[in-house]
Amino acid sequence: MSPRTVVCSLPGGRRGRGPRSLRPAASPMPPPARPRGRVPRVSRQMALAVRLQDLLQQGLIADYASLARLGHVSRARISQIMNLLVLAPDLQEALLFLPPTEKGRDPIHLGQLQPLAAVLDWQEQRRRWQELWGNQVHRTLSTDEGC
Secondary structure, three states: OOOOOOOOOOOOOOOOOOOOOOOOOOOOOOOOOOOOOEOOHHHHHHHHHHHHHHHHHHOOOOOHHHHHHHHOOOHHHHHHHHHHHHOOHHHHHHHHOOOOEOOOOOOOOHHHHHHHHHOOOHHHHHHHHHHHHHHHHHHHHHHHHHO
């Protein structure tokens, strides 16, 4: 694919010969509020798995070994991340949209999801997800109440 140049004329123009002056906007918009906390690591890993799968399907990357070399990680680590794609679609979506972690550790990590991904039945995955997520929420709430 070669670079392309687009040329078009825009309405308006410069009038007069004086220097250009910048006018402030009529009502400057305040910067958007930054969300509190950070995106959980497993959410970022899920997004990475989706992106890597896309690269593989497009043929831009040959295989997992190539991904591992490019990412400076082991092939086993790539497999662990790519295993997230075996989860039911609604669980993948739930991972992508986990609430931000405001303090402490993330409520769910990749190691907890590996046994879940080993189960091929999506209904069983959902049942186990409810157990895992319910336990994590309960553990987080009880930890917060103790502070």
